[in-house]
Amino acid sequence: MMQKKLALVVGIGALTFLLMLRWEHVMTLVNLMSSKRPSAEPELPKGTITPIPGSRHLMVSAFKDHRLGGAIRVISIICKQELQPLYCVLCANAKADAKADAKADEALNQCAFSPAKVAVHSESFGFPFVTSDVFCMSPALQQATHVSITANPNANLTFVSIQNQEVKESFKYNFTVCISNLFGEYNNALQFVQTMEVYKLIGVQRVVIYNTSCGPDVEKILNYYRKEGMLEVVPWPIDKFLTPSTGWKYDLHHGDMHYYGQLTTLNECIYRYMYQSKYLLLNDIDEIIMPYKHANLEKLMGTLQQQHPNVGVFSIENHIFPKTQFDDSGRFRLPRWRSVPGVNILEHVYREPDRKHVFNPTKLLISPRSVEQTSVHSTLKQFGPVFNVPFDVCRIIHVRVPLQGQLSKDQLFVDKKLWEFEELLISSIDRALNESGVL
Ligand SMILES: *[C@@H]1O[C@H](CO)[C@@H](O)[C@H](O)[C@H]1NC(C)=O
């Protein structure tokens, strides 16, 4: 036992040393190429957000895009008013791969400088910092494993690894929900647990949440689902770099960037899960994309995809269930849930009607491999057509403050879809509340 541990420690130590050596090597090359003094320590990112040296821009993560001939896309946040030239440094680091063999040992680290091509997304809601793709294309370095973006060739560089190196045809998950942001000490624990358990029952296998901040009860719930394996929490400390807006529109809410970088995280999620999930659901934490004619998402998409084989973007209507209108019977007003902060979605069975002259916002169910850029309610760039899913086939259950608050109960529709899950749902909500330590 002792010997095994020792071997492991020595092994890890040796590996770390080798990796550092390699990185020093990389840095030396980089420094030679940019003819500046060498830096002692190679910088690897400390988090998901990294400043781009010599600018106010930020880089997030890098992915190879096989649909664009293997171009390297670095998802970034660009200050639109300060568009100076940016440079890519692509490096191939054989040792950084776990499967280093004798041949790889001989392979030298190589780096290549090239001008970056910046594609600022067309949607910014008026804010100065905009989600962007910074493209690095260097045919000389198809084997690149790491990339850095800089406005200042003399700066010390921080490298991010290039993900999605291989195309995959089969996926670990069929349905993954991307929740763009948690912020403002969000503590709506009951609605979150209920929503997660409904997701499971309709066939969601994975949920990804970008976390800027959350309240104490939601923190317990997040940790519960992470341990259980369903949830990936991506740290998103955007407030350490910018003044995020708490609203969606610059004229109304000000700040550097739309809604804590919601558009950046949605796009990041698409690339992060491009080869991990067959479908992605891009909705908020208080929304459930619900099949109304099929038992689950698998059956729904089986039908839709058969009818529309070339479609990779399905647009789903959002419908508001006001949290101010309660079911009269009190059937799910369970005393044991009273101490849990948040909304009990099972009590809100009244749905607002469509307004004739008001556009019904939509959210998206996509095949990530069909999408290049997305906004909140529609994609910005996709491959293939978009299909608007009829309201009676699938729609979003969105329990929140009313949009049409003047309407009385008899002017709203009764929609008890969630009650159909009662048998399995109540006990699984109880279990999650118990085991997370919220109850
Ligand atoms: C690069 O890093 C070295 C070592 O940390 C530091 O001494 C130097 O000032 C840095 N250079 C720049 C341009 O930031």
Ligand SMILES: *[C@@H]1O[C@H](CO)[C@@H](O)[C@H](O)[C@H]1NC(C)=O
């Ligand atoms: C995904 O769906 C396929 C059928 O389309 C099924 O065989 C597979 O088990 C599902 N994967 C998961 C993780 O549920």
Ligand SMILES: *[C@@H]1O[C@H](CO)[C@@H](O)[C@H](O)[C@H]1NC(C)=O
């Ligand atoms: C979410 O982010 C906040 C702020 O960084 C942190 O305190 C908290 O632990 C994070 N929660 C999880 C579950 O990662």
Ligand SMILES: *[C@@H]1O[C@H](CO)[C@@H](O)[C@H](O)[C@H]1NC(C)=O
């Ligand atoms: C939750 O915990 C309570 C008290 O410890 C227990 O009585 C109840 O059976 C538990 N419920 C579930 C679903 O685990």
